[in-house]
Amino acid sequence: MADPSTAPPLTRASVQAAHKLIEPYIHKTPVLTNSTLDRLASTPRADAELEGTEWAGRTPAKPVLRFWFKCENFQKSGAFKARGAFHAIERLKQEPGWAEGGGRERGVVTHSSGNHAQALSLAATTSGIPAHIIMPTISAAPKIAATRAYGGTITFSGPTAPERESTAAQVQSQTGARLVPPYNHPDIILGQGTAALELQSQIPPPTTLDAIITPCSGGGLLSGTALACHETGIHVFGAEPSFQGADDGRRSFLSGTRIDTVKSATIADGLRTPVGPIPWGIIYERKLVRGMYSVSEDEIKKAMRMVYERMKIVVEPSAVVGLAVAMFNEEFRGMVEREGGEEGWDLGVIFSGGNVNLDVLGELIR
Missing domain, CATH: 3.40.50.1100 (Rossmann fold)
Structure with missing residues (x-):
């Protein structure tokens, strides 16, 4: 592909230029809301749900969340x-x-x-x-x-x-x-960032996003999202599965050293790749991503089932990891509670794709 040394600078302006270049070839995917998922996310989890987790014994968080789902499952391919x-x-x-x-x-x-x-x-x-x-x-x-x-x-x-x-x-x-x-x-990262760029323009005034959360695998979508949100005041977060160490991005983020290998059979099959050096530079070294969070396989399945039951749209497991964080990760939920207060947060969630194996779908959401 184009020589990286000739690539545009990794900036929000370059994401905007990328969008103009690819606009004739892509769908401007819809942004959906769902009041039931807002209500469920804004309801404290039961004490029994936290038993057996790292948050056992804590007072469940009480965030106020309003979701804006960028549906890339409707994108071409x-x-x-x-x-x-x-x-x-x-x-x-x-x-x-x-x-x-x-x-x-x-x-x-x-x-x-x-x-x-x-x-x-x-x-x-x-x-x-x-x-x-x-x-x-x-x-x-x-x-x-x-x-x-x-x-x-x-x-x-x-x-x-x-x-x-x-x-x-x-x-x-x-x-x-x-x-x-x-x-x-760089060309891949800038192209991926156009999803978050569109999302920002699709939120009806006077509402503005407080944050966007995206799945993270190699980091192209997350780092592109971070560029698209740079200097807008929108916080950016990454979400990963924890199964068999698939949360390499989160662990890298916490340690400050990029983990370059991962081997996991997580059901989120699109998130089995370690974060690449160029995305890492944006995510961590430039500090354009605020935090990384992970969720279990069961939590991914629960989030996926919620989307199917409440929104009636087809998503793959990788797509709902960000939603699962907002629903089940008490660290993330506690942060929203502290910073959002009674007003809460408007949270953009990028549904990354909908390419699910229908032969195993029933097993995934059972």
């Missing part, structure tokens, strides 16, 4: 990843000499468990560019099928980040394709 993929392709097409030197015929290559795979396949095919996609063998079957349907040529790999990257390097060597990483590149 079913997830926010289309934003970064289209931005990367459009920037690559602008690179001097790329097309003339045979770049268009050699195509692009990436590694992804599913959402970026689908998004890049769609973005590349839209411009008549071959897309070589490395997917872990454990990827959800619907994501594999969709990637093929969007025109991607799939090569399978092992599940870990090093295995994916090694296979991608082999395919790149064989084809001469340009690598389009799933998160660790």
Whole structure:
């Protein structure tokens, strides 16, 4: 993809420029509200719910929360990843000499468990560019099928980040394709940040957002959101699953040292990747993200069921991790109670995608 050294600066203005570039290719996804979820989130949890957790014995928090859900599950290819993929392709097409030197015929290559795979396949095919996609063998079957349907040529790999990257390097060597990483590149980050940029413009006056919370895996969406909110007064938070150490971003944030490997079989299959160096620089080193929080597998399932029952929309487990934090993480809820007081917070929640395996959906929300 475009040389990182030629990328625009990582600023809010660059996110705005990215939005103008990709606007013809993406959906301006809706922002939904739900008074029932507001009420449930603003009701203190029962003491019994906290038994067996790190908050056992504490007085349950009493935050006041009003949700604004940015529904990227309605985005092209079913997830926010289309934003970064289209931005990367459009920037690559602008690179001097790329097309003339045979770049268009050699195509692009990436590694992804599913959402970026689908998004890049769609973005590349839209411009008549071959897309070589490395997917872990454990990827959800619907994501594999969709990637093929969007025109991607799939090569399978092992599940870990090093295995994916090694296979991608082999395919790149064989084809001469340009690598389009799933998160660790300025063009991807700026594209992902356009979701939060839109969200801000979709809140009806005089309401303004107090904060936005997004899922965090490689960190592209979270760091892009942080750029989109820079100097707006909107706090930005990251959310992760805790299962088998998938909360590497939270642990990195607390220790001040980026954890570069993670191996987890969390049901939030889009959040199994460690935070990349470039997103980390925005999230932690520039201090544009205020905090990171994690939730259990059961809490993710509960949040997912709430969305299906109360909002009647299709979301994948990764998409609801931010909502689960707001519903069940007493540390986060206590902070909202202290800082929001009786007025509370208007909280933007980015539903990152809706590419769920329908064969196992009943099990997930049982």
